[in-house]
Amino acid sequence: MSEKKIPYKIYLEENEMPKAWYNMRADMKNKPAPLLNPGTLEPMKAEELAPVFCDELIKQELDDTTAYFEIPEEIREFYKMYRPSPLVRAYCLEKKLQTPAKIYYKFEGNNTSGSHKLNSAIAQAYYAKKQGLKGVTTETGAGQWGTALSMACSYFDLDCKVYMVKVSYEQKPFRREVMRTYGASVTPSPSMETEIGRKILAEHPGTTGSLGCAISEAVEKATKSEGYRYVLGSVLNQVLLHQSVIGLESKTALDKYGVKPDVIIGCAGGGSNLGGLISPFMGEKLRGEADYRIIAVEPASCPSFTRGKFAYDFCDTGMVCPLAKMYTLGCDFIPSANHAGGLRYHGMSSTLSQLYDDGLMEAVSVQQTDVFKAAEYFARIEGILPAPESAHAIKVAIDEAVKCRENNEEKTILFGLTGTGYFDMVAYEKFNDGVMSDNIPTDEEIAVSLAKLPRVDK
């Protein structure tokens, strides 16, 4: 193929930016299984979800036939403040690896939230505002989602209540201060503000909290406060829908230069980034228009795809949320220490789980120290210090590029660089000091957790 000279960074013009999000589910023959009411085990209806989620977001969540949702003008205006994100040709990395492979990455870290999370945060805040709500509640662990939501709420003048896992609240004071600077109230969880929080504190006075507990507090606060709803930064279909902007921009940028990726790689925690990145490519694959090799990368310490089970499970540790059919390690699986906080989720997006089960994508797990080696290598060559989450994709992209060198294959690799590691320096310090370890769950640990899956005959 005769290629135009490709710049280091491809920025779309404003008028080339996506005007609609793409919903992969519309093109899936095997639709993702519906959310179930944990009491009745019947599919959740919109009205059952309404006390928790915003109305418009529920429509998006349940709609598996509409292929495109128009991006409202107000959201597109906000996108223009920090998007289009650059699609980067990794010339320096290619040269250093001496690979014939062509490596591209879509870099979502150039905004103050430091990650792709802002793409969905602004959408969810918009629909909350449009519904006339006073505010939203959410939980945050590592803090990327909380930061993104704080920024979005500040823009639309919405109140934002973030329950931050207590251990993160104390160990990541800088993330907390970014949220506060954007006007959010940040509460260490468990807290005395909610019934569930008080109950947990009474039972476990010294607990440093968990994501599951923080979710439960945020949901309780939303349902018990007039004019509030709960919002979530990953896993849900609506989030993958909003994140499709990543893949749509990537595809438009590549199309401009006549480039077709052979391999697409993304890190996967709940699936928001990976689902967004692959959307339009998977769409072509589902419609039989093109083929791509798609690889999900997960931490070996929390290997939902590679060692979990495809089954109905609770989305939260507190077992108050609906059941979702997904690859899961069991909702009370506790991943061992891992510095990629955004990838420590026990389950996986239902949509991605179905696609994986249908053989439409692959998955691989990687070890923490290898991930940080790749992160440091990449930082020194490409000049961007990646988030530990993003470095999972970097690790596998480098592995694939090295294979291309060994086999002398001129493949085109696209990976998602979801964010920057500026608030993860404690992890980098451990790596720099040589005291980082790999902690992989035993088969028995996973078996114990999976044995507790709820019994659902679907």
Add this chain to the structure above:
Amino acid sequence: MSEKKIPYKIYLEENEMPKAWYNMRADMKNKPAPLLNPGTLEPMKAEELAPVFCDELIKQELDDTTAYFEIPEEIREFYKMYRPSPLVRAYCLEKKLQTPAKIYYKFEGNNTSGSHKLNSAIAQAYYAKKQGLKGVTTETGAGQWGTALSMACSYFDLDCKVYMVKVSYEQKPFRREVMRTYGASVTPSPSMETEIGRKILAEHPGTTGSLGCAISEAVEKATKSEGYRYVLGSVLNQVLLHQSVIGLESKTALDKYGVKPDVIIGCAGGGSNLGGLISPFMGEKLRGEADYRIIAVEPASCPSFTRGKFAYDFCDTGMVCPLAKMYTLGCDFIPSANHAGGLRYHGMSSTLSQLYDDGLMEAVSVQQTDVFKAAEYFARIEGILPAPESAHAIKVAIDEAVKCRENNEEKTILFGLTGTGYFDMVAYEKFNDGVMSDNIPTDEEIAVSLAKLPRVDK
């Protein structure tokens, strides 16, 4: 003027990026006064500077007649990794302020060093490599310069020794870890590695260090180590030369849309950012081709322009460096607590000092709490959490835009947004907690410090 629709962000194409740096001094009628040998009080010659600085950089430092220096291909390639930086039209800020003013800012924070410092770091590292050196030494306070230099040295495979003011080393562990991740050795200063460090530690065992002491250690280390030179991130003419890339890109981007700024605003510590931003505009002004209002913004706690004296002074507290004629508060002036660490320099670039003395630019000082108010306001509206240094320019840009509203003037304002505040969250925390104060030196404090200026009859 009939304007093309201006996007939120203007990115130049690679082929529009500057191919040469612009040297303002070439167009100045009153040249900046030369550096003086502190022993002989005679102008420093290239051979006297050679043990400390790289040869090519000395040429750039001393040359006040060549208008353009070609940017070497290797540096231009590196620039393409993180440049062009966006020129942003602050539509959201304009709307919020309800001002007829048109506000633009050149955003230099989208790289891992988090600031414009990388523009000169990569140039200095390149010339060090070209000279066949093993490595370079430097000092860092807040850490932006040290981080930038670490990245640049990593790219060219140069050793990088950073002396970090001990109090920053301890209070800013994250900056330190970024430098270490890029392979730099970071030593808290004063240290036992140098004679001056051992001397200071013997005299003041509990000292937390100072920038002046760190400079002295870095210079000693460079001159006493085979194959090393010392590099500096601001104040020097060579640094302003490299930073002209900021202004050149800004001007090219504005010219594409037929926009001419009326007011240009930048924060000023040692002058690297301001000098870079204004370069091509000041060039036109010096050549009588156009007129611009140019405003330097400095902290009220360290007001070199607005309350200092235009005189020869030592560039460092340790009095080992050459004398420079500049606006200075006296080389042992100790600014009171101020969270914009990059603006705490007692002096100012000789070039900017001369331009200011010639009435070609204005200066204004602003108080810390007002700066943080502006920073928070801007973050919430424009979505970028600014560095405290950069927020000085934001504060004055907002003030000017408000004046435009009051006078119903449709002026065009351009300011420099030098970097992000992600490593400054301790300062934001103080602001969020309402415990930040303004500390302004008394007239007497400044007089005491100025009374100690060296006597130079030039």
